[in-house]
Amino acid sequence: MINLKIEENVKESQNVNTLYFNWDQDIRPGQFAMIWIPGYGEIPMSFSGLGRRKSITVKAYGSASRKLTELKAGDDLFLRGPYGNGFDVREGRKLLVGGGSGIVSLYPIADQETDALISAKTRDELIFKDRFPESRRFIATDDGSDGFHGFAHELLQRINIDSYEAIYVCGPEQMMYKVLQVLKGRKVFVQFSLERTMKCGIGICDSCSLGGKQVCKEGPVFNIEELIGNPEFGVYRTTYSGRRIRLNVK
Amino acid sequence: MSDISTTLAGIKLVNPFMVASGILDENGYTMKELLERGAAAVVTKSIGISERDGYPTPVIVEYGDSLINAVGLSNPGIENFGEEINIAKEAKRPIIGSVFAYNAEEFTKLSVKMEEYGVDAIELNLSCPHVKGFGLEVGSDPDLVEDIVNEIKSKVKVPVFAKLSPNVSNIIEIAKAAEKADAYVLINTVKAMAIDIYSRSPVLSNLYGGLSGPAIKPVGIRYVYEVKKETGKEIIGVGGISNYKDAIEYIMAGASAVQIGTALYKYGKGIFREMEWQLRTFMDEERFEKIEEMVGVAIKR
Ligand SMILES: Cc1cc2nc3c(=O)[nH]c(=O)nc-3n(C[C@H](O)[C@H](O)[C@H](O)COP(=O)(O)O)c2cc1C
Ligand code: FES
Numbered sequence: 001m002i003n004l005k006i007e008e009n010v011k012e013s014q015n016v017n018t019l020y021f022n023w024d025q026d027i028r029p030g031q032f033a034m035i036w037i038p039g040y041g042e043i044p045m046s047f048s049g050l051g052r053r054k055s056i057t058v059k060a061y062g063s064a065s066r067k068l069t070e071l072k073a074g075d076d077l078f079l080r081g082p083y084g085n086g087f088d089v090r091e092g093r094k095l096l097v098g099g100g101s102g103i104v105s106l107y108p109i110a111d112q113e114t115d116a117l118i119s120a121k122t123r124d125e126l127i128f129k130d131r132f133p134e135s136r137r138f139i140a141t142d143d144g145s146d147g148f149h150g151f152a153h154e155l156l157q158r159i160n161i162d163s164y165e166a167i168y169v170c171g172p173e174q175m176m177y178k179v180l181q182v183l184k185g186r187k188v189f190v191q192f193s194l195e196r197t198m199k200c201g202i203g204i205c206d207s208c209s210l211g212g213k214q215v216c217k218e219g220p221v222f223n224i225e226e227l228i229g230n231p232e233f234g235v236y237r238t239t240y241s242g243r244r245i246r247l248n249v250k
Numbered sequence: 251m252s253d254i255s256t257t258l259a260g261i262k263l264v265n266p267f268m269v270a271s272g273i274l275d276e277n278g279y280t281m282k283e284l285l286e287r288g289a290a291a292v293v294t295k296s297i298g299i300s301e302r303d304g305y306p307t308p309v310i311v312e313y314g315d316s317l318i319n320a321v322g323l324s325n326p327g328i329e330n331f332g333e334e335i336n337i338a339k340e341a342k343r344p345i346i347g348s349v350f351a352y353n354a355e356e357f358t359k360l361s362v363k364m365e366e367y368g369v370d371a372i373e374l375n376l377s378c379p380h381v382k383g384f385g386l387e388v389g390s391d392p393d394l395v396e397d398i399v400n401e402i403k404s405k406v407k408v409p410v411f412a413k414l415s416p417n418v419s420n421i422i423e424i425a426k427a428a429e430k431a432d433a434y435v436l437i438n439t440v441k442a443m444a445i446d447i448y449s450r451s452p453v454l455s456n457l458y459g460g461l462s463g464p465a466i467k468p469v470g471i472r473y474v475y476e477v478k479k480e481t482g483k484e485i486i487g488v489g490g491i492s493n494y495k496d497a498i499e500y501i502m503a504g505a506s507a508v509q510i511g512t513a514l515y516k517y518g519k520g521i522f523r524e525m526e527w528q529l530r531t532f533m534d535e536e537r538f539e540k541i542e543e544m545v546g547v548a549i550k551r
Contacts, residue, residue, distance in 0.1 A: 003448040038449040042307035200310040204515045205321055206276040212283030241301045242276045243326035
């Protein structure tokens, strides 16, 4: 277990906080850590910042993530990692497609040539909107409270996909499945970062399996070609016990 | 060229390497992938009567190349597991169904169901060290072990393996109680613990877990040697096997086949193919024609 100190806790919105800490460690965009909150559990978190100062951006939903958002400067941060393969970051014009908190793991890819399509259910749930200038961002909300009224994949259909060298996608599986349908067959390089129930984070327990691949180790990043025809992507998820549940995405 | 295929309780194996229970064997597609990448057989994760979440995270501590786990027998329940076995069977290699329960009746129900699903053998988990009421608590009671094994043997036709624990005071007594089993599987994890000194707290949510990986290999070797010498029965060796040399050490101590778990964490799924050709090279150089010629050669009478 690695022990670091929180340097700063910045509130992003109602229930989203970014925690900054110093960690002299090479990490690739898209990799993640298992963050331990003693007494509350251990949860996978991708990095939202990979400069000299690293950061994670946490949305409070369960008791562990809520506790994490409440940590203060000087508090201990416990983690193991970095884990996973990370993105293959290409040169040139890039598009990030982030649904819900998905933009967090994509953010470290962003440079001067990167546009972002950020989607959420409603205006208040848009994360990192202000980190992209207006000329470089596309916003979609399910309820129309900000930007395009509709889903990410619908807005994506109105964008000139062929003007990008690479597209990186992260968000709820339902959203990614639909984005995949829009992007498949196009000649642009596309990668998706997936999420599954994680327990060990190191490719041993099989709780994060996706068609025979371990999302924690062989992923979380997969090329679009690896997902087309994957028997579980967009088709099944598994519960904490390992029980298979059919998704109604298609 | 030497022959690395072998037979275990009548089951043909293309090599002596199987996947140990609990490591990458809960999902049918994962099991299929491991078989396609060289594992001769997989033992499924231990399955119980009903769906079980296991313990909350953290469930793993990394300890060098070894691990301490307290996954807590999470599983989807026997009724939901047939689908996974069907998927795994597409690889057309043996599947061994591992089951856990707290009495002979439930163990038998599970084993009968596994046989219906088409598994090639049953492995009885009599040894998980970190779940109250199951595993070790069952496996350290010789009368109960005898009941369980005898009952199952009278109800199923496929071979039955008894997986024993190193966490008992007299393993020979337990092995003898499980005498009717077709083979013994040795060893399960060693009860262990880790404390984080900065949070001043045990790391695992369950406090205790099971140690696996290179740290337990010498313990496994000694149990395989001792039980083979005492009973002469077929043994499947497991515990800390990370390369072909470890596997051969187990075979020379008396194992007819071996299982690999924790090493998948460090070496990944390519480990089976790697070990296959290394084993073949070793046997060629040392002039062994068949695996059987190496089984138990180190045992001193
Ligand atoms: C994460 C994990 C889960 C395990 N789950 C089971 C299980 O469900 N049933 C079982 O009989 N053994 C289980 N084991 C024990 C292994 O099958 C094996 O006996 C032990 O790990 C030693 O082998 P190794 O050093 O190659 O991992 C588990 C081990 C690990 C590391
Ligand atoms: S979280 Fe355990 S295998 Fe991926």
